[in-house]
Amino acid sequence: MAKQRLSQRIAALPLWTRLVLLAALIILVVLLSKWLVLLLLIGLGLWPLTWLVGLGVLALISTRRGGWPWLKAWLVGRLRGLVVPALAVVTALIIGAIVIMVTDPEVYAALSEGRIGAAIRVSLADLGQAYGALYVGALGNPLNILAGIGQWLTGGEIQPLWSSLRGPSDSLVQSVPYIFAGLAVALGFRAGLFNIGAEGQIGIGWLAAVVVGFSLPGLPAVILLPLAILVGAAAAGLWSAIAGFLKARTGAHEVITTIMLNYVSFRLSAWILCGPLEVTQGTCRTREIVPAAYLPRFLSHPVTLHWGFFLALLAAVAMGWYLFRTTWGFELRTVGANPNAAHYGGIKVGRTYVVTMFLSGCLAGLAGVSQGLGITHNIALGFQSGYGFDSIALALLGKSHPAGVVAASILFGVLRAGASRMQSVAGIPTEIVQIVQSMVIIFIAAPAIIQTLYRLRQARREEADIVFSREAGA
């Protein structure tokens, strides 16, 4: 109860005091960012330890709140909703493992010679190597991390610690565009809109931010960086608002219009990147942005985590506030629950569609912005990376809740970062991740499969089911 009381106490403060507190918090985070990130990465790399610490803290709290019964009730309340998603992910990973095993050429070689035992042994060894590489690529080698910490604490160099944290850092870097894009789709879902065009919006945001980043070289970073971010977000937002406008005015189904807008944007950016903005003939890429427009990194190489990660978390918080604490957010959710009732209740449904598609596009655009300003520093043809389509999985997995989307995005970031190491070490194409992801979507979208598979009791009623597409077509 103390936490609630604290939040109530904060809510009771005058607005300006709260703003000052918020500003102070932001400044504190900025000042301590290096150490916060270090803690975050170590926590991710040594995740079993983090869980233990978390449970310990909970146990401490529970001694003041009524002991084990309280703790049990709290845990069950928190974890019940996680059962199906967790089982979905585990099942998908198992299917991925089976796919890796049955597509192993060495296994076929052994089988064709009739050595079944050898075939099984080879396939298991390959699988172990593959998932081992996946783990190390995504979360680092825990022994190395411990050794790095030990060396640093005993007064040695900090560099080995950085190197050992490369895996967690890569995972978080990969999760940045996922968070933005997942939030974009989730916001649309909340309003009953299916924004399938995140892929194109990512490209537009990326392109716009990069263009600002290299075409205004004289400006200081304080102006240039926010300007590039805002322009990127706004460009993608306006692009996506076309679909919202068409739906509001003519009823054109946003799924089809956003798909079509996707391909229009692909073709147009192909023209721009291989035409007017091409820096050297035949490369189909733009110039590099000036360093003032880079999203700064927290730490030195090889830890590439950049400020985009904090921006993504900020976006998640902002979206949660917008959805659940503002009138427009309430209208948005009402329209999503039942547009006719919303209309009857005096909500401007059309306006909500346009605004939601704009904001959704802004979020998707930020995914591109963070890639352009944080990682690549330019944009090249073929930038499409599947973030747009994966984001649908993220929104589903996170049940269209900002916190859920962030968690799902970090999971996908982990998978993606691990997959690149798996490809280089074990020679397994990174596309295995796409297979796993599509399985995750299937299991989340059809929970009945998981429930039958694991003999779970049917959930009594899904609280606040989110309706996706109400009426198809025009």
Add this chain to the structure above:
Amino acid sequence: MAAQAQTVSLSKGLSLSRRDGMISAGMLILGAIILLLGRFGDSPADRSTFTDQTLGTLFSLPSQATLYTVGIICFFVAGLRLYRGLGSVRTFLAWGVVFLSAFSFLVWITSGTSLNLPGMIQATLTAATPLTLGAISGIFCERSGIINIAIEGMMLAGALTAVAFASIFHSLWMGLLAASLTGGLMAVLHAVLSIRYKVDQIISGTVINILASGATRFLNVRLLDPAGLSTPGHFAPISIPVLSKIPIIGPILFTNDPTVFIMLILLLVVNYVLFATPWGLRMRACGEHPRAADTVGVHVNRMRYVSVIIGGLIAGIGGAYFSLGQVGTFEDNMTGGQGFVALAAMIFGGWNPIGAFLAALLFGFADALQVKMQILQPVLPFLNVPIPPEFLQTVPYVLTIIVLAGVVGRAIPPAAEGKPYEKQ
């Protein structure tokens, strides 16, 4: 659809919908563009020559005069439609104007040079083949009430297995069969998810697209390439014995890839089955009013399963076109969004096989034109820059958005599309 409700009464007592007005306005704009192109893009002496490989010069038109004529026809039809409403021939005339405008664009591009016209038409037909197959697949699903945005994924999966099985059996026809079955298998997944588990059909379609793009690349790198199963060769054009000797029409219609013939045959069969058989009527009823269909004894969900799977089989054939029809190997993501253009063709053609075929021809023409333009490099008047071919590539998508928005034309999907059916 706001446009349907609003009608304006004219003094003669005829009613003219807002859509008529918008279509006429579109025609007027088209006519104006063509006239401007004729006035400033061509000089009076330019001639557009159309040739044939065997016959030599077919005909030669004065470019400017042709453009003027087509522009005036556009104005005339638009005016007629505004004045009288045109009645039953209006759709026919609208398509006529569209194809005449496309032709006039061709005339403008070739002004001062010559162009192999049958070659161009054949390129259009070839480009339209996967689009039509995909669109027919979509029509099968959607007419029965299941949204299908997974055409792309079904085609991509088909393209991969076509290569694999054609290599294993050393027979391109086996590859074609395997492609079709793979498309059907993906459709089974789509059907089970959306009918049995009542998953949102768009999510189910997205899953298939993601799965297909990931699994095809994965299998190609991990199995096909190492096993040497990736170069089965490709289909050679087939000539139908007597008919292919007819000048001009012969090479266009009767000397083609097998997939083109399959597409043409399927087009006629599907059109017949959908609109002239009891089965087709029942199937369409499932998409329009499943409860009514159920009342008269149609098994709605069984019907939907069958339709979706047939759609998948057809989409798979479309996939084989990409790998076996053209290059004889599989490349990553080789459908390149054509599945979505097929979706566009389906919508543009009003969920009707013949309409979809016409739309596919139009989109295919844009594609063939775009290839030609990279060679001829026509220069826009006033701006003096060559038209980027990418602009023409956006034509299918932009047209679909315009049609969907009801600005020009109308796109009304089957009424019960996207809604799972539960027996009561």
